[in-house]
Amino acid sequence: MTAWAEVIGDPITQSKSPAIHGFWIEQLGLDARYEARLVHADGLADYLDARRGDADWCGCNVTMPHKQAVLDFLDEVDPVAARIGAVNTIVRRTNGTLVGTNTDMSGFLEPVMGELASRHLFRMARVLGTGGAARAIVAGLAEHGFTIVLAGRDPEKARGILDTLAPTGEHYAVQLDHFAGPTDFAFDDRSQCLDLVVNASPLGMRGQPALAFDWSHAPPGSIAYDIVTDPVATPFLDGARARGLATIDGLAMLVGQAAGAFELFFGMKPPRDRDAELRDMLAR
Template sequence: MSVPYAEVIGDPIAQSKSPAIHNFWLDKLGIAGEYRATRVAPDGLAAYFAKRRGDPDWRGCNITMPHKQTAIPLLDRVEPLASRVGAVNTVHCARDGALVGRNTDVGGFLEPLADHLDEQHLFRMARVIGTGGAARAIVVGLADRGFTLVLAGRDPDKARALLEELAPDGEHHPVSLAAFEGTTDFPFDDRARCCDLVINASPLGMRGQPPLAFDWSHAPPGSIAYDIVTDPLDTAFLRGAERIGFATIDGLAMLIGQAATAFEHFFGAPPPREHDAQLRERLTA
C-alpha cells in the first residue's frame, strides 16, 4: 500500500540529515508517511518536477544545493519571502495542485536567536562569512531585524552586490574574507546592550573543505558564534569561540528549525519539538 511521502533533493544528497529528522517526527506522531533522499542532477530538475506532479502520494520536497535558485522558474507560485531571498528550499503541493516554493531557511536560522532578538538593543551587528545561497537567507533575516551587516566573501564585489540587492536600505559593509584572517587590535567599545553575531554561512570548515580562517580578535566581547555547518558539528570555528568564552550555536539548530516548518506543509501537523534533545542524540550518534 502506498503512503504519502516527501523528500530532499540535491546533488550530492547522500550526506543529508533531513530523512532522519522527518522520519523521526513521523514516527513520534504515528503518521503513516515517509521521507526520502533523492539525488537529482542539475540537468534532471525539470523532469523531476514533471514526474512528481503526477504522483498522488508526493507531498513535496526540500531543496538543497545546487537547486535552490534554479528551481524557481519551474514552480507555479513562490512566496514573497522566497522571492526576495531569491532561493527556495521547500516546495509543497497546494490544494489546487500548484507547486508552491517557500524559503524556510530564514526562519530556521533565526529560531535559536529568538530570545536574543526579543531583547531591546542599542545596536545590532553581525559579521557574516559567505556569499552563497545560505548567506542570502541570513542577510535578509538579519537585515529585517535591525542588524548592521559586515558581509565577507572571497570576492568583495559579490558581497557588495548581494547587500545592494537584498538589504539596500542599511549601512552595511562588504569586505574580503581575508580581512578576518589576521589579528586586530581594534579597541571595541563597551558592548552593553548590544547584540553581536559572528556567523559562518559558508562551507568552509565542512568535512572535505578548507578550514575557515577567522581570528577571534575581530569579534567584540560577548559575541555569539553561529556555524551553519553540520558535518562536523563541532567545528574548529565554534571551538575557537568557546575557548574565549563566547556562546555558540551549531548547524543542527538551523537544520532542525527549517525542517520543522517544511514538515507541517508536507504532513499537515506540527512536529513534536518537545523531543528535540532526543532527535539531536540520534543525529549525532
C-alpha cells in the same frame, strides 16, 4: 496511499533531513515517509516534471547547490522566497502546482529569538558566505535591525545581496579573507550590543577546508553561529569556545527550518518537545 516527501541536492548523502523527518513521522505515527535523492543541476527540470504527477508526493526540501536554480522551474514562489531569491522548500498542491517557499530564515532566527526580544543600542552581524542560505540569513538579520558585514570570495556579489535584501541601513561587503588574519582593533564597550558571527558557508563541512577566521575580529560577548551540520563541532565553533564565546551549532537551524517544512508537507506540527532526543540522535 503513503504520503511522502524528500530532500534533493548534489551531493546528498550527508543530509540529516531524512533522519529528522523520519523521527517526527515515527513519533506522530504517520503513514508517511521522507527520503533523500541525488539530483544533478541538469536534471532539475525533469525531476520536478516527474513529481508533479505523483499525488502522494507532498514536496521536497532543496539543499546545495539548487536553492536558486529551482526558481526557474516552479509555478509559484511565495513572497518570502521571492524576496530572499532562494527556495529551500517546494510544496505540491493537489492540482500538481509546485510552490516554492523558504523556511531557512525562520529556522536561522529561531535560536536567537530570545536575544532579539531584548533591546540593544546596536546590533551587528559578521556573515561569512554568499550562497542561498546566506541570502535568507541576511534577509532575517536586516528585518531585526542588524548592521551587516557580508564576506564573500566575490565582494561584488556580497554587495549585490546587501543592496537587494538589506537596502536600508549601513552595511558592508568585504573579501572572505578579510577576517583570516589577526587584528588589534580595540572594541568599545559592547555591554548593550548584540554581536553575531555567522559561518553561512560550507567551509568546515566534512570534506571541505576549515573556514579561516581569526577570533580577534569578534567583539567581546559575541555569539558564534555555524550553519554547518557535519560535523556538528566545527573548528569555527571550537575557536569561539576557546575565546569564551557563546555558540550555536548547525543543528539548531537545520531542525528549525525542517519544522517549518514538515508542517507544510504533512499538515501538522512536529513534536518539538522531543528536540533534545532528536539532537542526541543527529549528533551520533
